[in-house]
Amino acid sequence: MASSSSTKRACDACHRRKAGLACTYDAIPQKKGPKGSRAKVISELRRREGQKQAEHRRQESYFNYGSQTSSPSSPIWPGLLSQDLIDACTDYYFKNMYPTMPILCQNQLWRLVAEMDGSTEAYSLLCSFCAFMLIQPGIETKAGHAIQALEGSISNNTSLGKTLLDVALRRRKAYDYIEKPSVNAVITSFFAFGCFFGLDKHNTAWFHLREATTLAQTIGMQDEKTYAGMDYEESARMRRLFWLLFVTERAYALQKHRPLTLHATIKLPSAAEDPSRPIAGFLYMVNLYRPFDDNFIGLWNKSRTDCSTLSLAHLQKQLTQALPAVLDCTHTQAADLRTSQHWLRTIVWQLSITNGFLSSTSPDSSMTFTYPIEVAKDLVAVTSQLSQRSMEVHGVGLIEKLFDVACTLIDVMSCVPLEAPSTSFGVSGPTDYLNYLVHLISTLRSGASRYLELIVAKIRDTLPPHMAASIAQPQPLTPIKAEQPSTPESSTTPFLQHADSVSSEYHSSSASSPYSTPPFKQWYPPL
Numbered sequence: 352m353a354s355s356s357s358t359k360r361a362c363d364a365c366h367r368r369k370a371g372l373a374c375t376y377d378a379i380p381q382k383k384g385p386k387g388s389r390a391k392v393i394s395e396l397r398r399r400e401g402q403k404q405a406e407h408r409r410q411e412s413y414f415n416y417g418s419q420t421s422s423p424s425s426p427i428w429p430g431l432l433s434q435d436l437i438d439a440c441t442d443y444y445f446k447n448m449y450p451t452m453p454i455l456c457q458n459q460l461w462r463l464v465a466e467m468d469g470s471t472e473a474y475s476l477l478c479s480f481c482a483f484m485l486i487q488p489g490i491e492t493k494a495g496h497a498i499q500a501l502e503g504s505i506s507n508n509t510s511l512g513k514t515l516l517d518v519a520l521r522r523r524k525a526y527d528y529i530e531k532p533s534v535n536a537v538i539t540s541f542f543a544f545g546c547f548f549g550l551d552k553h554n555t556a557w558f559h560l561r562e563a564t565t566l567a568q569t570i571g572m573q574d575e576k577t578y579a580g581m582d583y584e585e586s587a588r589m590r591r592l593f594w595l596l597f598v599t600e601r602a603y604a605l606q607k608h609r610p611l612t613l614h615a616t617i618k619l620p621s622a623a624e625d626p627s628r629p630i631a632g633f634l635y636m637v638n639l640y641r642p643f644d645d646n647f648i649g650l651w652n653k654s655r656t657d658c659s660t661l662s663l664a665h666l667q668k669q670l671t672q673a674l675p676a677v678l679d680c681t682h683t684q685a686a687d688l689r690t691s692q693h694w695l696r697t698i699v700w701q702l703s704i705t706n707g708f709l710s711s712t713s714p715d716s717s718m719t720f721t722y723p724i725e726v727a728k729d730l731v732a733v734t735s736q737l738s739q740r741s742m743e744v745h746g747v748g749l750i751e752k753l754f755d756v757a758c759t760l761i762d763v764m765s766c767v768p769l770e771a772p773s774t775s776f777g778v779s780g781p782t783d784y785l786n787y788l789v790h791l792i793s794t795l796r797s798g799a800s801r802y803l804e805l806i807v808a809k810i811r812d813t814l815p816p817h818m819a820a821s822i823a824q825p826q827p828l829t830p831i832k833a834e835q836p837s838t839p840e841s842s843t844t845p846f847l848q849h850a851d852s853v854s855s856e857y858h859s860s861s862a863s864s865p866y867s868t869p870p871f872k873q874w875y876p877p878l
Contacts, residue, residue, distance in 0.1 A: 485512030632680030
């Protein structure tokens with residue numbers, strides 16, 4: 352036992368059970384937990400975890416509904432939504448995109464800019480608008496727009512667009528736009544859809560498109576009575592927004608096999624609303640998609656079976672005659688209209704072959720197996736007269752339509768015996784049309800879209816070797832007989848240089864297309 356002069360201390364075990372001086376082991380109670388370097392590591396991990404939790408709580412309070420700290424006057428990154436960026440996006444929109452989506456006016460944008468420091472709704476809309484312009488048409492902005500993010504650097508326009516989109520969606524949570532929707536909320540959701548579509552995030556894109564159509568219906572945009580007594584400018588803008596959603600929903604329903612929510616229940620906007628900004632091309636587009644109602648979408652999505660040869664042949668005739676020979680619209684509108692027209696002809700033909708309505712001896716060319724060759728010829732003829740810039744404006748949506756037409760042409764070439772092409776000047780064959788379409792896909796967006804790899808893989812895996820070899824190297828397209836033929840921009844751009852490096856995951860033709868490739872071999876024997 353220790354001497355009585357020394358301080359009595361209990362060991363750890365006796366100290367815990369309060370044994371006091373009954374303990375015969377002289378020991379100083381020790382701190383709990385790891386010792387030495389191990390203790391320092393654990394302390395550092397706890398410190399970092401605490402910082403993460405504090406940051407998470409700060410962000411939650413910043414973006415929650417009704418949060419008093421979510422004032423747009425304190426943006427996440429100062430300078431994110433600069434006046435220079437807004438001006439660049441606005442300028443490009445009115446020069447190139449307004450005729451296709453006439454849903455914003457100059458005065459409205461000025462009001463939004465004036466209000467954005469005190470209005471979360473205005474700030475969110477402007478963020479989504481600029482994000483859309485950076486992602487979908489991919490406009491080029493000054494290097495000064497690049498900013499430092501929380502982690503890393505926003506080094507390009509797409510990254511900046513993603514950041515603006517994230518901010519727009521987070522900031523709009525600061526007000527209850529669902530219970531109290533507005534036209535601006537509908538536009539914000541539409542721009543969010545366009546961004547996610549351009550980023551190839553189609554589940555999220557579909558969510559925001561349905562959000563836009565739901566908000567539009569909530570405020571009564573589908574009811575003609577809603578427009579009675581409204582300010583003329585506001586009424587016209589709402590009408591155009593409704594019909595833009597109408598067209599967009601149908602195009603997306605056909606691309607991704609989705610259902611419809613909007614129907615042709617209100618009057619079309621007037622072409623004479625604003626002589627300085629004509630919308631004739633926009634009205635052409637509405638009329639192009641108008642025949643695609645619930646009945647057709649039900650057949651396309653296989654929720655209906657009451658399809659007939661006569662109805663599809665009639666629809667093909669409607670599509671062929673839907674647009675005049677000379678379009679009263681801008682070049683960018685013409686690019687979208689002509690491409691959409693021939694893509695829709697391909698869609699209807701897809702449904703015809705799926706239902707077994709085609710015949711080699713049909714007097715109606717749209718009901719024959721070789722009709723996609725005629726469609727491809729018409730598409731090549733019109734796109735060869737358009738500038739690359741007029742097509743670039745429409746982003747990946749236009750590239751996807753070109754891809755669908757080309758995929759269908761490939762399947763026809765692989766299964767249907769083809770006549771030997773004429774060697775006379777001015778006459779081309781399906782190989783030439785395919786060669787041109789692949790070249791066009793490789794030129795748009797500098798061939799950066801995933802569709803170039805997909806089309807190369809489909810050519811390699813579907814066509815006989817002697818046909819695939821003729822597409823493997825760049826070949827000049829024989830001029831197509833058409834009004835005022837011209838060579839497209841960048842016609843010397845090489846393509847298909849990396850055919851052998853395409854991933855094997857795209858081997859099946861059904862995997863190469865956004866929708867199932869038509870069952871050609873079911874109706875036509877292979878070569």
